[in-house]
Amino acid sequence: MEFKTPQGIRIAYRDQGPQTAPAVVFLHGFPFNQSMWDAERSLLSKDFRVITYDHRGHGQSDVAGGQYLIELLVDDLIALLDHLKVQKAILCGLSMGGYVTLRAVERNPERVSALVLCDTRAEADSNEAKVKRAAGVRTVKEKGVPAFAEGFLKAIFAPETFSKNPEAVSKIKKAIEANSAEGIAGTLISLAARTDTTAALPNIKVPTLILVGAKDAITPLAASEALHKGIPGSQMEIIPGAAHMSNLENPAAFQKALTTFLKTL
Ligand code: MLT
Numbered sequence: 001m002e003f004k005t006p007q008g009i010r011i012a013y014r015d016q017g018p019q020t021a022p023a024v025v026f027l028h029g030f031p032f033n034q035s036m037w038d039a040e041r042s043l044l045s046k047d048f049r050v051i052t053y054d055h056r057g058h059g060q061s062d063v064a065g066g067q068y069l070i071e072l073l074v075d076d077l078i079a080l081l082d083h084l085k086v087q088k089a090i091l092c093g094l095s096m097g098g099y100v101t102l103r104a105v106e107r108n109p110e111r112v113s114a115l116v117l118c119d120t121r122a123e124a125d126s127n128e129a130k131v132k133r134a135a136g137v138r139t140v141k142e143k144g145v146p147a148f149a150e151g152f153l154k155a156i157f158a159p160e161t162f163s164k165n166p167e168a169v170s171k172i173k174k175a176i177e178a179n180s181a182e183g184i185a186g187t188l189i190s191l192a193a194r195t196d197t198t199a200a201l202p203n204i205k206v207p208t209l210i211l212v213g214a215k216d217a218i219t220p221l222a223a224s225e226a227l228h229k230g231i232p233g234s235q236m237e238i239i240p241g242a243a244h245m246s247n248l249e250n251p252a253a254f255q256k257a258l259t260t261f262l263k264t265l
Contacts, residue, residue: 001013001014001015002060002061003079003080003083005075005076005079005080006075006079007064007072007075007079009056009061009062009064009076010061010062011053011054011056011061011062011076011079011080012034012053012054012059012060012061013034013051013052013053013054013080014034014041014050014051014052014053015049015050015051015084016041016045016049016050016051017044017045017046017047017048017049017050018047018048018049019049020049021047021048021049022048022049022089022090022113022265023048023049023050023051023084023086023088023089023090024044024048024049024050024051024089024090024091024092024262025051025052025053025077025080025081025086025089025090025091025092026040026041026050026051026052026092026093026097027053027055027077027091027092027093027094027096027097027098027100027101028052028054028055028058028059028094028096028097029094029095029096029097029098029119029244029245030058030095030096030187030188030191031057031058031152031175031176031179031183031184031187032058032059032172032175032176033054033058033059033060033175033178033179034052034053034054034059035059035171035175036094036171036172036175036245036247036248037052037247039247039248039251039255040092040247040255040258043255043259044259044262048090048262049086051080051084051086051089053076053080055073055076055096055097055100055187056068056072056073056076056183057179057180057182057183057184057186057187058179058183058187059175059178059179063180063182063183063186065186066180066182066183066185066186067186067189068186068187068189068190069190069193069194070096070099070100070103070190070191070193070194070195071103071195072190073100073190074100074103074104074107074108077091077100077104078104078108078111081111087111088110088111088112088113089111089112089113090112090113090114090115090116090262090265091104091105091112091114091115091116092115092116092118092258093116093117093118093120094118094119094120094245094246094247095118095119095120095218095219095244096120096187096191097118097120098117098118098119098120098121098219099120099121099191099194099197101115101117101120102117102120102122102197102200102201103194103195103197105200105204105206106197106200106203109203109204109205109206112206113206113265114206114207114208114209114261114265115204115206115207115208115209115231116208116209116211116258116261117208117209117210117211117224117227118210118211118212118246118247118254119211119212119213119216119218119219119224119244119245119246120219120223120224120227121219121223121224121226121227122196122197122198122201122223122226122227122230123196123198123223123226124194124195124196125191125192125194129192130192133188133189133191133192134192136148136184136185136188137185137188137189139151140181140184140185140188141181141185144181145176145177145179145180145181145184146177148176148181148184149173149176149177152176153169153172153173153176155217155218155244156172156218156243156244156245157169157172157243157244157245157249158213158215158241158242158243158249160241161242161243161245161249165248165249168245168248168249171248172245172248198226198230201227201230201231202230202231202232204231204232204234205232207233207261207264207265208231208233208234208235209234209235209236209237209257209258209261210224210227210228210231210234210235210236210237211224211236211237211239211246211254211257211258212224212236212237212238212239212246213238213239213241213242213243213244213245213246213249213250214238214239214240214241214242215241215242215243216242216243216244216246217243217244218243218244219244221238224236235261237257239253239254239257240253241253242254
């Protein structure tokens with residue numbers, strides 16, 4: 001399904017499960033699409049209203065000019081909640097999905113009932129990270145999306161995932177390669193320009209679960225520990241055998257932690 005935001009951007013989404021059940025919105029990472037949450041949708045849509053969507057510049061949503069800010073991705077999330085008449089939702093975001101989630105709860109706390117923060121961080125990009133984003137923009141513009149995907153896949157998956165779970169790697173490869181160079185470059189710039197949400201962490205008053213792959217090199221354990229320290233009453237679980245794509249690399253451990261948390265709400 002799709003809808004148009006007040007900014008005129010077409011956002012593709014799926015809305016499954018009982019409409020009266022608590023809503024869980026899943027926010028995908030960069031530069032994937034909502035298909036990364038297929039297993040969670042199947043698992044939860046008997047008991048929850050499960051909403052997934054493609055961020056602008058990703059999947060089936062509009063590329064919309066290719067100039068983005070995380071703030072605008074939060075606008076899209078709020079527009080989606082308004083469109084679906086969801087007053088409050090449980091937000092579950094991985095990596096960039098977590099950056100959007102953290103800014104959304106800072107800006108619109110009244111729309112959030114609980115948080116699941118996966119393989120993400122509150123800190124903004126360091127200078128070094130910004131320079132790396134520029135290298136990514138160069139790669140995608142000069143060499144194309146498949147060349148960008150190749151390097152990116154090596155950074156996000158644990159080395160053993162390539163042999164133990166090649167389906168997860170090919171699913172994400174397909175998702176990355178289906179995105180446009182314009183969408184990827186624009187999102188890299190929005191990641192480099194994002195705000196730091198660290199100072200707002202103590203204001204988070206909703207139940208929060210933090211999940212991180214034990215081998216995550218992009219948003220390492222220390223980043224999750226900082227979230228755990230900053231968010232009062234939060235819980236944290238380390239997903240063994242996973243790197244950055246914890247829900248795909250160790251689905252059993254990820255889903256157990258997620259469902260156990262959701263049952264407590
Ligand atoms: C993601 O998975 O969303 C990205 O790796 C986030 C990032 O590069 O900061």
